[in-house]
Amino acid sequence: MFHGVFVARVVGFPTMTVRRPLTRLLAALGVALTVLPSLAAAQVACNGGASCALTVTLRLGRPQVFRLALSDGTTTVPPLSSSDFATGFKDVAGPTVSVLANSPYRITVQAALSTWQYSGSQANPAKGAADLQWSRSASGPWFASSNASTLWPASGSSAPATAGTTVPLFYRTLWQWTSSPPGTYALPVNITLTSP
Amino acid sequence: MKVTRIIAAAAMSAVLAGTAQAQANTANCTGGTPSASPCRVQNTVSATIPWVARMSIASATTLPSPIAEDFGNTAGKSTTAPTTLTVSANAGVSVTATAASAIWTGPYAKPASDLRIFLPSAPTSFLALNNTTGQPVFSSTTPTSSTNVDIGYNVLYSWGTDIPGSYTLAVNYTLTSP
Numbered sequence: 001m002f003h004g005v006f007v008a009r010v011v012g013f014p015t016m017t018v019r020r021p022l023t024r025l026l027a028a029l030g031v032a033l034t035v036l037p038s039l040a041a042a043q044v045a046c047n048g049g050a051s052c053a054l055t056v057t058l059r060l061g062r063p064q065v066f067r068l069a070l071s072d073g074t075t076t077v078p079p080l081s082s083s084d085f086a087t088g089f090k091d092v093a094g095p096t097v098s099v100l101a102n103s104p105y106r107i108t109v110q111a112a113l114s115t116w117q118y119s120g121s122q123a124n125p126a127k128g129a130a131d132l133q134w135s136r137s138a139s140g141p142w143f144a145s146s147n148a149s150t151l152w153p154a155s156g157s158s159a160p161a162t163a164g165t166t167v168p169l170f171y172r173t174l175w176q177w178t179s180s181p182p183g184t185y186a187l188p189v190n191i192t193l194t195s196p
Numbered sequence: 197m198k199v200t201r202i203i204a205a206a207a208m209s210a211v212l213a214g215t216a217q218a219q220a221n222t223a224n225c226t227g228g229t230p231s232a233s234p235c236r237v238q239n240t241v242s243a244t245i246p247w248v249a250r251m252s253i254a255s256a257t258t259l260p261s262p263i264a265e266d267f268g269n270t271a272g273k274s275t276t277a278p279t280t281l282t283v284s285a286n287a288g289v290s291v292t293a294t295a296a297s298a299i300w301t302g303p304y305a306k307p308a309s310d311l312r313i314f315l316p317s318a319p320t321s322f323l324a325l326n327n328t329t330g331q332p333v334f335s336s337t338t339p340t341s342s343t344n345v346d347i348g349y350n351v352l353y354s355w356g357t358d359i360p361g362s363y364t365l366a367v368n369y370t371l372t373s374p
Contacts, residue, residue, distance in 0.1 A: 066236045069224045077243035085286065095239050112238065120245075122287060132241055140237035171241055177284045177341035186242040193225070193235040 066101040068107070068193045077173050085175055089140065094169035097151065097191055104158040106196050107167070109134050110148035112188040115181020131174040132187050143173050147191055158196040249285035249371045259351055267353045271320075276314050278346035281333065281369060286338040288374045291345070291365055292330025302363035311365055312350040328368075330370060337374065343367050 020117060072095040084090045111129035118124045133142035134155060143149045152167045153159040169191075218293060225235035257279050268274040295308035312322035314329060323331040334345045 064226070066225070066235060067226045070236055070237050070239055073239060075236075075239055077241065077242045080243070080245055080335060082248050082284070085248050085284065086250060090243075092241075094241070136310055169239070173241070173243060173265065175245070175285050175286075178339040181287050181339060182245050182247045184244050186240055188238050188240045191237050191239060 032104070035112065048180055059136060063104045064101075065194055066100075066102070066105060068191070069098045070191065071096040072096070075171060076131045077171075080175060085177055088174060088176065090173050090175065091169050092173065093115045093135070095169045098154070099157075099159075099162055099165045099167070099168055099193065101193070102161050104160055104196055105162075105193055106150055107152040108148045108159050108192050108194070109145060109169070110192070111144070111149045112147040112190045113148070116185045116187045118183055119183055120181060122181035122183060125181055127180065129187060131191070133172040133174070134189070135170045135172065136167060138170050140172075145187075148192075151191065157190050205293050219231060225314055227303070229313065245286065247287050247373045249283070249289050249373070251281060251283045251369065253260065254279055255279045257349065260348060262351070262353045262358075267358065267365050269350070272312065272322070272350040272352045274314070274319065274350045278348050281345040281347055283334055283336075283343045283345060283371070284341055285336070285373075286339050286373070288335075288341065290335040291333045292370050292373050293325060293333050293347075294330045294368035294370065295325040295327045296368050298327045300365040302364040304357055304359050304362035304363075306358065306363055306365075308365060310352040311367070312352070314348045314350055316348055317348045322358075325367065326344045333369065335374065343357070 038055060073095045077090055077092045080090050099105065099107065114129055116127040116129070116131070116174060118127065129146040130144040132145040134145055134149075134151070135142045136151065152165070153170065159165070203351075214351055225237050227235055232266065257275070258272060259275060262273045281291065283289060293313055295311065300306040300308065300310070308326050309324040312324045313333070314320070314322050325331060333347060334343070337341070
């Protein structure tokens with residue numbers, strides 16, 4: 001679906017001027033310029049005289065486009081102590097989520113697996129994904145990653161188009177004496193952008 | 197020429213946008229029409245958990261004062277209320293007790309072995325303490341959360357050596373991974 005039309009005036013030699021700020025914005029957003037094949041293949045001609053004028057019409061498609069990026073693909077929980085087990089949790093700052101979008105969007109967070117991956121000498125405790133919680137703030141509130149929850153917007157069903165929004169992500173990992181044996185744990189978390 | 201370049205650039209951009217849709221499970225995702233194909237990036241949270249254990253106990257225990265019948269009695273003088281040791285561990289654990297020194301501090305060099313420990317469940321099975329070898333107090337092959345271990349103390353008194361005064365002996369409790 002096309003939402004706009006560009007008209008470039010060609011004088012003499014087929015040169016064309018396109019407003020640069022727009023092209024830069026489009027490039028930043030990763031927008032694809034689409035030129036109708038029929039127009040691209042159309043012939044333009046200018047015959048005779050010291051100068052002549054041709055009009056070339058370019059149609060610009062404006063699809064929904066976006067960019068979603070994380071500052072880091074991994075988050076490592078600091079070493080735990082007995083005090084962390086006594087309190088039952090250990091917090092860690094996660095990545096920063098960056099968004100560019102030309103239409104309303106929503107970002108959700110959900111663990112990619114139902115249980116943590118475990119590697120160690122003990123039997124796999126099948127630690128549930130609910131033992132990983134996330135928040136927009138270091139002080140909470142915290143949401144279980146076992147269910148898909150909206151990271152952004154903080155309220156409402158969708159956020160408006162943005163030329164750059166960053167959302168911090170914080171994790172709270174839950175640990176229990178009897179179900180968190182020594183070993184290495186990993187849980188992939190999906191951060192998903194959708195249009196409402 | 198410039199028209200050609202712009203068209204070529206536009207075509208290339210369209211190709212890149214199309215391939216970006218297929219990206220997933222990376223730290224970046226760029227594309228279009230998220231309603232048709234959600235953009236997904238992934239962050240993996242990892243943690244390395246060591247063997248972790250914790251225990252707590254009252255810092256001091258006052259033993260009952262002996263009476264004449266306790267001197268020379270091989271059954272010694274026992275505490276009437278146990279001291280509770282609380283143990284937590286995320287894997288198997290054992291606890292031993294050791295005297296911190298070979299003798300008590302006090303008016304007489306009372307040997308550490310005059311202090312014995314026992315479990316209330318076996319009130320006459322005494323384990324004499326020394327400062328070299330730990331006596332077993334608690335052991336578990338599975339994780340434990342706040343397990344209470346009651347410990348009793350028993351002291352031997354001798355007419356010939358235990359002169360009046362105040363005596364003190366520190367006892368070390370040691371957690372180890374079996």
